[in-house]
Amino acid sequence: MDRQRNTRLEAVMAEYGFTHQGLADEINQVTARIFGENHPRKCTDRHVRRWISGEVRWPWTRYLHALEQLFDRPAQALGFIPRGKNSANLPTPPRPPAPTKEVPVRRRRFIIATAATTVALALSIDETPTGGRLAMSDITRARERINRLDAHFAAIGGEPLLTVATTYLDRLTTAADHCTYGPRVEQALHTTIASLCSSAGWAADDAGNLDAAHRWRTTALQRAILGSNPQAQARAWSDLAIHARRGGHHREALRISQTALTSRAARQNPRYTALLQSRLAISHAHTGNRPAAARALLAAQTAHDRIDPTQPAPRWLNFLTTAEISGLAAITHQAMGHLADAETATAQALTLLEPGLRRSHAYYTVQLAELQLAQGNTTDAHTTTAAIDTTHIGSRAITDRLATLHRALATA
Known part of the structure; x- marks a missing residue:
């Protein structure tokens, strides 16, 4: 059978920033936890190269378990092809003793x-x-x-x-x-x-x-x-604008976003423009300038439409998908008091989010429940909140909002 390059694995490695050796090292860390530290066979960069080239289409089971854990998706979604009908169902890996409650x-x-x-x-x-x-x-x-x-x-x-x-x-x-x-x-x-x-x-x-x-x-x-580095400067300005908004300093956030938009990175790269215009829209909304907020939202969408998908984004900007643009638009609508529009945009963001962006999924699900509650729809808010699992998400910003939401629902 003709050898076929595993472009799916190659793409997800690029997304996560793995080299061949880096992925092999992390697989060894995971297999050590699952099968024990003294397992005689270790993954090497040669294994990874053979997987990508298509020379090995279905790796050993212990490596498949590790890959599924690392990338949070099944082996076949990583481009691997089972040897037969039975091999597609991986045996359950050894489990540590059940923890006490x-x-x-x-x-x-x-x-x-x-x-x-x-x-x-x-x-x-x-x-x-x-x-x-x-x-x-x-x-x-x-x-x-x-x-x-x-x-x-x-x-x-x-x-x-x-x-x-x-x-x-x-x-x-x-x-x-x-x-x-x-x-x-x-x-x-x-x-x-x-x-x-x-x-x-x-x-x-x-x-x-x-x-x-x-x-x-x-x-x-x-x-x-x-x-x-103009790209790094634009990123830093953008983060400082968020920080100002977190502290309630909305005019400061507005000025910072405007300053960032004058940078060379924003002028030349539509990804930066889309992010900065989205955050500028939120600041305009908080300062009461609704026409300017609407113009900034349109500019963000226009810039995002100009992104060339064949040009790779900086790793930190991979979150800026169509889903994120919808989510940021929802925050703008919420700041303007347009709660129904904000709920619609948040729901759209959740529909479009990639499965691996678990933090964003938790963030926008909390936001959806908050918007439902703010509009008096306690039934949907209860249902949405019940589906939120932050066990594997390390974000006090999200868990604190969720706790506030639970308290509000308890008295609604």
């Missing part, structure tokens, strides 16, 4: 802590040099790690990743202070640190630590300027 909050904290440990091990942060000479290959590896960190954020939220991100920041800033490098590497290093600071800002935001979020976002802007 415990309080849901404690269970959630245990899951979050485990996720953080797993991510930290998988990123191999301690391999980042803190002395000697840095090359562009070191920067490339750092970017791959940050891409994987951002992929985990979309899947599990930022709270369990805050310590991971800040630990890695300590490592990179130590490298910046103690290693030697040329001007090109220096600029790339500043840009890479800016990217990680932005990720740390979101992780702190999810953890409910807004002061830390502001510090990291400010540092991200400083590093982006030092790196002379």
Whole structure:
């Protein structure tokens, strides 16, 4: 039979920022948890290359279990082809002893802590040099790690990743202070640190630590300027606008968004324009300028329509899908008091969301229930709320909103 390249696996690896060796390392971490640390056979980059080339169309069972856990989708959705009818049904992997019954909050904290440990091990942060000479290959590896960190954020939220991100920041800033490098590497290093600071800002935001979020976002802007990188600067400005809005400083958020839209990145890249115009629309809505909010929403949609799908997005911007544009439009409608329109746009966002974006799914499901309750539709609000499971989502921002929603429903 002709060999056929596994483009599905290749695409999901690119989405999550995995190299061949990086995926092999993470598979070994997962199989160690499932089958035991001393399993004699380890996954290598050669295994991954053979899967992608199509030389191996149905890997060993232990690797398939690991791949399904890592990417949260069945093996066949990853482009693998079963050898026969029976092989498509994977045997149940060994399970650890059943845990004793415990309080849901404690269970959630245990899951979050485990996720953080797993991510930290998988990123191999301690391999980042803190002395000697840095090359562009070191920067490339750092970017791959940050891409994987951002992929985990979309899947599990930022709270369990805050310590991971800040630990890695300590490592990179130590490298910046103690290693030697040329001007090109220096600029790339500043840009890479800016990217990680932005990720740390979101992780702190999810953890409910807004002061830390502001510090990291400010540092991200400083590093982006030092790196002379317009994309990193636009990202940092965008995050600072969100932070201002979180604190109720809507005019400040408006000015920041307007400033970000003058950047070269916003002028040249429709992805940045779509994101910044969406956030500008929210700020206009909060400051009472409804015509300007409507114009910004239209500009965001127009920019999003201009995105060339064949051009890959920066990993952190992968969340900016049609679903996210609908979700941000819903927030704008809600701020303007158009609750029915906001509910419709939120429902549309949930319909369009990709399964792997679990944090966004939880966020917008909470938003849908809030809108239903605000319109007096307690029956639908109860039904929507009952379907929300944040056990595997580490975001205090979401869980706090959910707790407030439960209290409101209890007295409705």
